Amino acid sequence: MAKRIKQKRNGNWAMWAMLSPYLFLLVSFGVVPVIMAFLEVPHESRVNPDGGWDAFKIVLQDFRFLPAVKNVLTFMAIFVPLTIVFVIAMSLMLDLNPSKWKKWLRLSYIVPASISGAVAVLVWYAILQPTVSPIRTPLSWFGITSSDQIWQTEKLVYIFAAMAFFAIAGNWILIQFGSLQSISGEVIEAARVDGCSAFQIAIKIKLPLIKKYIVYMGVLIFAGGLQLFVEPELLNKGIYLGIAESWSLDQLAFELAFTSGDFGGASALSLMLLIPSLIGALIVIFKTDMFEDANVSRGKNKEA
Amino acid sequence: MKKKYSIVAIAGAFAIAGTTVMAMPAQAAKPSITIWVDAPRLPGAKLYAQIMKGKVDVKVELHAQADLVQKVPLFNRVKKGWPDVVFGPPNDVSVLRDADNALALNKYAPASFWKDMEAGNQWCKGSDGQYYCVKNDLAQTVLWVNTKLMKDFGYTVPKTMAEFEKIGLDIAKNHPGYSVGALGAQGAYSSFLWPSQCPVNQATSATAVKIAPKSPKCTRATTLLNNLISAGAMSTSAPWDADFIKEYGAANKVVMTIGPSWFGEFVIRPASSWNVPAGQITAAPMPIWPGEKVNYSGEWGGGIYTVSPHSKFPKEALAFAIFMVSDKRNVVDVKNPDGSKGAPTFPASQKGNALWKAKVSSDKYYAADPYPAMLEQSKKIFSGEKPVSYDSNSAMEGTFANELKKTKDAQAALEAFSTYASNLAKQLGYKVSTN
Numbered sequence: 001m002a003k004r005i006k007q008k009r010n011g012n013w014a015m016w017a018m019l020s021p022y023l024f025l026l027v028s029f030g031v032v033p034v035i036m037a038f039l040e041v042p043h044e045s046r047v048n049p050d051g052g053w054d055a056f057k058i059v060l061q062d063f064r065f066l067p068a069v070k071n072v073l074t075f076m077a078i079f080v081p082l083t084i085v086f087v088i089a090m091s092l093m094l095d096l097n098p099s100k101w102k103k104w105l106r107l108s109y110i111v112p113a114s115i116s117g118a119v120a121v122l123v124w125y126a127i128l129q130p131t132v133s134p135i136r137t138p139l140s141w142f143g144i145t146s147s148d149q150i151w152q153t154e155k156l157v158y159i160f161a162a163m164a165f166f167a168i169a170g171n172w173i174l175i176q177f178g179s180l181q182s183i184s185g186e187v188i189e190a191a192r193v194d195g196c197s198a199f200q201i202a203i204k205i206k207l208p209l210i211k212k213y214i215v216y217m218g219v220l221i222f223a224g225g226l227q228l229f230v231e232p233e234l235l236n237k238g239i240y241l242g243i244a245e246s247w248s249l250d251q252l253a254f255e256l257a258f259t260s261g262d263f264g265g266a267s268a269l270s271l272m273l274l275i276p277s278l279i280g281a282l283i284v285i286f287k288t289d290m291f292e293d294a295n296v297s298r299g300k301n302k303e304a
Numbered sequence: 305m306k307k308k309y310s311i312v313a314i315a316g317a318f319a320i321a322g323t324t325v326m327a328m329p330a331q332a333a334k335p336s337i338t339i340w341v342d343a344p345r346l347p348g349a350k351l352y353a354q355i356m357k358g359k360v361d362v363k364v365e366l367h368a369q370a371d372l373v374q375k376v377p378l379f380n381r382v383k384k385g386w387p388d389v390v391f392g393p394p395n396d397v398s399v400l401r402d403a404d405n406a407l408a409l410n411k412y413a414p415a416s417f418w419k420d421m422e423a424g425n426q427w428c429k430g431s432d433g434q435y436y437c438v439k440n441d442l443a444q445t446v447l448w449v450n451t452k453l454m455k456d457f458g459y460t461v462p463k464t465m466a467e468f469e470k471i472g473l474d475i476a477k478n479h480p481g482y483s484v485g486a487l488g489a490q491g492a493y494s495s496f497l498w499p500s501q502c503p504v505n506q507a508t509s510a511t512a513v514k515i516a517p518k519s520p521k522c523t524r525a526t527t528l529l530n531n532l533i534s535a536g537a538m539s540t541s542a543p544w545d546a547d548f549i550k551e552y553g554a555a556n557k558v559v560m561t562i563g564p565s566w567f568g569e570f571v572i573r574p575a576s577s578w579n580v581p582a583g584q585i586t587a588a589p590m591p592i593w594p595g596e597k598v599n600y601s602g603e604w605g606g607g608i609y610t611v612s613p614h615s616k617f618p619k620e621a622l623a624f625a626i627f628m629v630s631d632k633r634n635v636v637d638v639k640n641p642d643g644s645k646g647a648p649t650f651p652a653s654q655k656g657n658a659l660w661k662a663k664v665s666s667d668k669y670y671a672a673d674p675y676p677a678m679l680e681q682s683k684k685i686f687s688g689e690k691p692v693s694y695d696s697n698s699a700m701e702g703t704f705a706n707e708l709k710k711t712k713d714a715q716a717a718l719e720a721f722s723t724y725a726s727n728l729a730k731q732l733g734y735k736v737s738t739n
Binding site: 046047062063064129130131132146147148151152153154236240241242243244245257258259260261263 | 373374375376377380381402403488489540541545546547550551695698699700701702703705706709710724727731732733
């Protein structure tokens with residue numbers, strides 16, 4: 001008995017030791033900032049002279065808030081489904097046909113993914129600027145011959161969606177391809193023997209088996225898209241001054257803090273932005289069996 | 305347990321040692337200042353640090369112009385970190401005063417300096433008569449003229465805005481592909497709306513501003529712009545946008561354009577920009593709006609130096625600004641990375657300006673001396689536009705310029721700007737009047 005307790009204690013100790021580096025980071029860069037942000041909210045500022053929790057209301061009533069919500073939601077309405085559908089389709093196709101090309105195909109998915117953030121802004125500026133663009137002839141077919149036809153605030157949702165899509169789609173294709181590889185060959189073989197076509201295997205067998213990875217991807221893409229910041233900010237500050245002023249919600253938070261000096265409002269907005277991401281994370285943890293893999297497979301082993 | 309205590313003791317000892325080490329420099333008698341400048345001001349600031357070696361420790365840091373406005377709330381929160389003297393865009397003086405980070409400077413420089421700056425430093429003067437900044441340069445608009453194209457096409461330099469419009473429309477008709485300017489960024493504001501006295505940022509007090517896009521002083525400007533845009537003689541891009549440079553600037557197809565005094569050295573001349581050949585460009589006075597008595601200018605930029613009230617050495621900090629605006633070693637002699645020499649912009653100090661005049665007037669690049677027109681217009685910057693506590697320039701370059709690109713309608717763009725700027729102003733407690 002005593003031995004068992006000791007063993008358990010050792011086990012706990014090992015677990016804590018393994019967890020502690022992450023816990024340390026989580027507390028220092030996750031929990032503490034959230035608490036600090038929360039404590040920051042009621043501070044006085046020029047727009048909230050008496051201080052207090054009105055900061056939330058003031059941010060919600062800010063004239064830039066609703067346009068920013070609209071921008072981000074429109075951006076996500078294009079970017080999230082496009083990415084998910086494209087990634088699934090590409091990874092299923094990649095999984096379908098093992099060939100000597102596969103290695104190069106995989107490389108080709110990674111290359112655009114390495115062009116993200118600051119670099120992506122420059123690359124897309126060059127692509128969409130009719131005077132220097134490598135695709136200026138196709139652009140001219142659509143009647144686009146000058147930069148001011150493209151670089152308008154209203155068209156940014158499409159441009160940012162394209163940037164974000166190319167920046168992450170490749171990586172996700174490889175990850176989903178990896179998750180498809182984890183499906184046991186026997187299952188596929190059995191389906192094939194039962195008369196499934198390749199298409200049916202993809203839709204009815206493979207897709208349900210990697211469902212949790214897809215949900216996981218969806219949540220991460222959603223959370224990432226919600227926090228769009230680098231692309232509009234760089235475009236706004238570096239290329240077309242003022243074209244995307246307070247365009248996204250993160251930019252508005254930044255603007256509130258560093259142009260208006262309203263740290264309370266910025267914190268309030270940041271905390272509000274945390275909520276949808278948190279809900280997303282909770283969905284992944286409780287509504288998918290993403291993190292119960294070990295138990296499930298252990299159970300399966302027993303049955304076998 | 306014992307071990308733990310010893311660690312605490314050691315840490316404590318270090319902490320105590322640390323404070324003594326930290327405390328020591330404060331006892332030194334030699335003043336030290338930290339300077340923030342942008343890239344065009346960097347060679348001058350570095351030169352100053354070199355000159356002052358032994359007398360003042362000068363630490364020069366390269367920062368984007370608006371950096372301080374973004375960081376000052378943080379410095380105020382932690383109560384340290386403020387740079388002593390900073391170069392920034394002109395509107396910052398109001399924002400920095402609100403953030404309690406612009407020192408009243410009068411008593412830190414001799415009366416002779418303020419006399420020298422009197423004409424050029426009105427922007428920095430608060431309603432209490434104190435100067436809260438030192439103007440680096442004036443960015444008064446003038447009419448930049450390509451004398452060769454004007455001659456080839458048989459035009460004379462316009463004296464009135466009506467003539468300016470007439471020539472523009474004639475160019476569109478008889479010389480398509482040539483241009484009379486680009487309106488993007490702050491072009492429409494500084495070259496047309498401001499000189500026309502359109503109330504865009506007319507702060508009447510610290511808490512009241514007039515933004516009146518429907519005023520006749522505005523509509524006469526927007527009507528003229530709309531005519532020239534729809535005729536095709538004026539572009540809604542910025543003068544440095546790639547397509548404008550390619551189609552008009554570098555192709556040497558800008559017949560004339562209203563622009564600030566730094567256009568010559570920054571936009572028209574550089575090889576990487578319009579690269580207009582030598583012997584073709586000069587500056588003429590602003591054309592006058594019909595019915596007016598004065599041919600006012602607007603301003604595009606014209607940076608300022610501010611000194612922090614938290615500086616331990618305000619006098620030494622201000623001395624740097626004085627060096628930059630009036631010392632020959634910066635205004636005329638300092639070597640810039642591109643090979644040119646001296647300050648590129650029109651100095652706000654009379655003394656500095658006289659030095660600069662000698663440099664520009666003898667410059668063979670210009671077809672005729674551009675200085676007289678610049679000097680005349682430097683005294684005619686319409687003073688109704690004032691610094692405000694919100695970021696009006698970004699709204700101009702964002703809302704206005706983007707709306708103009710989209711609708712090609714300057715009046716619609718001005719009204720969109722007004723809505724946005726009014727919102728910004730009201731949020732900070734301004735009373736906004738529209739007439």
